[in-house]
Amino acid sequence: MKKRNVVTDLAIEAHEMLCEEQEASFIDGVVVNEQEFCNGEIRVVHVKITNENGENQLRKPIGNYITIESAAVKERDKETHEEIIKVLADIVGNLHGLKSDGVILVVGLGNRNVTPDALGPRAAEKVLVTRHLKNEGIIPKELEGKVRAVASISPGVLGITGIETYEIVKGVTDRIKPDLIIAIDALAARELSRINSTIQISDTGISPGAGMGNKRVELNEKTLGVKVIAIGVPTVVDAATMVNDVLDGILSDLQAESNSGAAFYSIIKELSSEEKYPMILSALEPYDGNMFVTPKEVDDVVNDLSVIIANGLNIALNQGVGKGDVWRYG
Secondary structure, eight states, X not given: OTTOOOOXXXXXXXXXXXXXXXXXXXXXXXXXXXXXXXXXXXXEEEEEEOSHHHHHHHTSOSEEEEEEEOTHHHHTOHHHHHHHHHHHHHHHHHHHOOOTTOEEEEEEOSOTTSXXXXXXXXXXXXXXXXXXXXXXXXXXXXXTTTOOEEEEEOOOOHHHHSSOHHHHHHHHHHHHOOSEEEEEEEEEESSGGGTTTEEEEESSOBOTTGGGTOOOSOBSHHHHSSOEEEEEEXXXXXXXXXXXXXXXXXXXXXXXXXXXXXXXXXXXHTSOHHHHHHHHHHHHGGGTSSOEEOOTTHHHHHHHHHHHHHHHHHHHHOTTOOGGGTTTOO
């Protein structure tokens, strides 16, 4: 584990890399279960870290990390999007454990002016907010007894506000005293195939800005005194990781087509990712060091993902909003 420098916020990828490093299929303290939905178009993997060994090995807190993976997110397939919303709603519903009168604070993390980092604010603004209506007794008849008190904020980023995200969220939390906080943010992935096609839900909190390489004070039950469910989507991959994958592909092609140099290419290819990663970072140094890369269609995909997440939350948080109301409130 000392050599693992590849950037990822996904527990599933941390587990995959660890198994590869240790040449093992099982890690003590980590339980992995997998399900498929919609004829295999949606894959759900539940990584549960159960003890300190699993926590230390994966470098993530004890708790649940559930990923929803589907290429249909990037394909703008509305029917599959609807199924993803239902799966997301079930996962969040099983994690939150709220009473009918529970108060929820949704926090959209990130910079709305930078598209790959705008997922949180875009999703938060689409969530059905009702706390003010319930507090003032003016809830519409059609929603009476069907919704919880939900509030939503997008605190921005330190570089724009001059205030730590934690300080803003802590201040609001102390004021409105929510029973649950749901934080939405952009993440980073190691696998290119997971960019904009994976949603991770965890019950261990989140470090704002992690996906963009700017980790701040963590938002979790320890720092805020309230349970925090984090929802994140990898919208970027670090350039060194991408170069590493491309290099492996080129070496495979050269090895297959070469006679005299096959052994040389094989030696380079057999270097581990952890051994190649520092060399690639060094090579990128003249180009402002390590960079984060995102697909060109990120704007449309982030918007679609924000709609998926908001609709999933609307169903999960409000007992009177059913799966038949998928597109009604988000």
